[in-house]
Amino acid sequence: MMQPGNSSLHFKPDAQTRRRFFDETSFQHPAKMHCGLLLECLERYTKPGDWVLDPMAGSGTLLLGAMYGRNVILNELEPHFVAPMLKSWAKIQVNGPALGYSMGKALILRGDARHLPLASADSIITSPPYEGMHAPNDE
Numbered sequence: 001m002m003q004p005g006n007s008s009l010h011f012k013p014d015a016q017t018r019r020r021f022f023d024e025t026s027f028q029h030p031a032k033m034h035c036g037l038l039l040e041c042l043e044r045y046t047k048p049g050d051w052v053l054d055p056m057a058g059s060g061t062l063l064l065g066a067m068y069g070r071n072v073i074l075n076e077l078e079p080h081f082v083a084p085m086l087k088s089w090a091k092i093q094v095n096g097p098a099l100g101y102s103m104g105k106a107l108i109l110r111g112d113a114r115h116l117p118l119a120s121a122d123s124i125i126t127s128p129p130y131e132g133m134h135a136p137n138d139e
Helices: 015-021 024-028 035-045 061-067 079-095
Strands: 051-054 071-076 106-110
Touching: 015 024, 015 061, 015 079, 024 079, 035 061, 051 061, 061 071, 061 079, 071 079, 079 106
Parallel strands: 051 071, 071 106
Antiparallel strands: none
């Protein structure tokens, strides 16, 4: 949450949220987007009904956007991260939408972010790979 007179954001740890909505195997991803940061971006830059894309979805944090009425597209290259996203999506659907919202749709894809099979999206929210991380066989 933004503090008056301060340009930086500060969020509480998100482990409790992750345990509630995400499959435990998604915790293995080395670069998880903070849930609070995602929700802040959704609130500031998107609106319910928008299609929001994460081209390098990793642990699948963007799935939370569906609880807030956004339609989400998650693309991930590595299959061992796609499987936990599918399990997390099932868990999120059981929990249902956030109060006051209708549940959005989720499209989970396995593929290269450089070659997306999509015509468009309203917004992109992503946490790109960190330095030194690379795709398999990308050397």
